[in-house]
Amino acid sequence: MRTTILITSPDQWTAPGLELFEFSPIFLGGPEWLTKPVLIALLSSVIVIAVCWAAYAKPKIVPRGWQSVGEYAYTFVRDQIARPSLGKDADRWMGLLLTIFLTVLVWNLMGVVPFIQFPVAAHIDFPLALALSVYGIKLHLGVKHHGVRGYIRGIVHLPGLPGWAFALYAPIILAEVFITSLFTHVIRLFANMFAGHLLVAFFSYVGFWFLFEQLTPLGAGVGVIGVVVTIALTAFEMFIQFLQAFLFAMLAAMFIASGLHGSH
Template identity: 35%
Template sequence: MGVRLASEDGFKPPSTADFELPPVFGDNPFTTKPVFLVFFSVILISVFFILASRKAAIVPSKLQFAGESVYGFVRNDLARDVIGHEFMRFVPYLFTLFTFILTNNLFGIIPFLQFPTMSRVSFPYVLAMFTFVIFHYVAIKHKGLIAYLKEIMFMPGVPKPVYILLTPIEVATYFLVRPLTLSLRLFANMFAGHLLLLVFILGGEHLLQGVIGLKLVSPFAFAFGIALTFFEFMVQCLQAYIFTLLTALYIAGALADEH
């Protein structure tokens, strides 16, 4: 957890500096805590679903039921209902995306880990880039490059003079706004949530070191921090869902025929 304890100079409120974690080994930037958490999440997800599916039975065990529930949710509610009849070929990516984001988000409230990986903007950028490449590739393969670019730049049913204003907006939307908003939405929510938790937890700790009046207030800071932890859990799940849902919507739009 990127925290700084109160020092002799007084309480230093949490800031962006708490997210700048130093390398664990030497000066290698690839050995920071977020990088380790990403690799740990891959191992954790793999082990969980291997164990959940290893002894699959008609009457599922609790572990198998949990694994199948997550898979069924992504396959049915995010892939089938959004994309349509061609959904199965995109289920592996959407399933991987959802479980990866969810696990790394939840690290922010898990004791001893306590750092949401997606609060480092580089990780959401990479995930958004994968989605960006996939939905453009799907659209080009389905419609052809010329037809796809024509669809983006010249929306059907629009008066020609409007294209002067509309075409730059549409091009920016498809090639810049979508990947940026997709990644920044996830990053901002994880960053802000973690920062709020730091404010109340570290603030409560600092109040305990003060005079008797401040000591009496500190339990309220801790209580609010605990309440925020439950709220943050909902936000973490919701952001994993939204990122995957928007990816499915972009893919569905890439497969949609022009009318």
């Protein structure tokens, strides 16, 4: 495992920084893209596929074990994410939305798994790729069902709006649909995972430094505080990891609905 904490001298404490998110290739002389986050993302995909296979491959009338977990996840995504945005079209998109939710959730939870301890979504390339996929589906559905002109007209249409107000409103809403929505979809997930990982690393290193590296009577108290805050932050971070998976999937459902219905 690569070292991510930089120490300028044996007696000087240095806070962890952006080096936490910089990774060299796994193998010396190997491809630049084959880094730790890529391996974690591949492992996450294997986990999601394995869980879904165990839950849905051979369903029983009375669910048990992984099938119970799978049905709970399916019901949650259907009732809390798909149906509020997609209505009667929810069932058609459940495969995609369930996959998005589970994938982002496992990505995020990797940040608290021992010896892995890196949330994939804290590397912006991964949420960007997923958000771009949803963005492409939204545009495809909008043009397919409404045509280019009809799709744009449905986005900017607001009955009773005066001409001068429409001239201000139209560029803003078009920018929101075609630019800002993609940006917020990516940044909401990335920023939360990035900041959470940095905070947990900071306080865990405080505890490690003052309790093990430079143990002193005064510093021991600071180290204990670091450990306690790390535990509390880790628990809170797990809640945020679930919440961000939910929000990412919910936004995906909303964007898909906007393409289907031709509205913003």
